[in-house]
Amino acid sequence: MSAKEVVKAFYESDVANDATLVSRLFHKDCELHWTGSQGFVLYDYKGVEGFFEGTRQSYNSLRFEFTHFMEVNDTVVTRHTIYGRTIEHSDDETILAHVSSIWEIKDGKIFRCYEISQQADESNEASMKSYKEIKL
Template sequence: MTPKELVLDFYKSDVILRKNEVQEFLHTDLVIEWNSTKGFVLLNYHDVLNLTEELSKAYVRSKMRITHVIEEGNMVSVRYSHFVKTIENPREEMLLAHFFVIWEIKDGKLYRGYQMSQFS
């Protein structure tokens, strides 16, 4: 699987809501440097799995609408918008945020992420 294929599989619908599936994509030494509208967050492997559990409690669906993907060697850049359906209102899709992330792939896993986001 190419780095681009790995990243695109990770952003498939609802994967982020299923801890067992997310776990398969992550390198155990994962680090994400995330600049959001709320500030800087540094996440490791366990933080991402905990975030997945929290998201699955609030949302019944998750969908990434990818607009750009660029692959260069073991690096993949992705620009996307994240849409969700809440447990309270599963019929209405809402835009959660816009994202841009650069992924470094190591050993066929997501290893380093450099991410920026802004709420809709």
């Protein structure tokens, strides 16, 4: 699989429910460098497993809407918005975050990810749409 196909397989999997996600797609020596609303976090393979275990306990589904998805050699860059349905409110999809990620692939698996996320809500989305309309 190409680097883009590996990252695409991650986003197209059932991230909120697939207990095999990490073992199938992440390299044993992986690192996830994430800067978000809680500051910087560095996850190794065990940390990534724990993160997605928490995700499975909180969400029924996650959906990703992309503005950018680019590949150069073994590196993929994505920019997207994440939407989720929580276990408590499975009928309501909520906008969760805007994310930019740089994925490095090694041996056909996710080896490194450098990610920056910004918490989002419906008002962020509305203001972005109006900003885009003004810019055009």
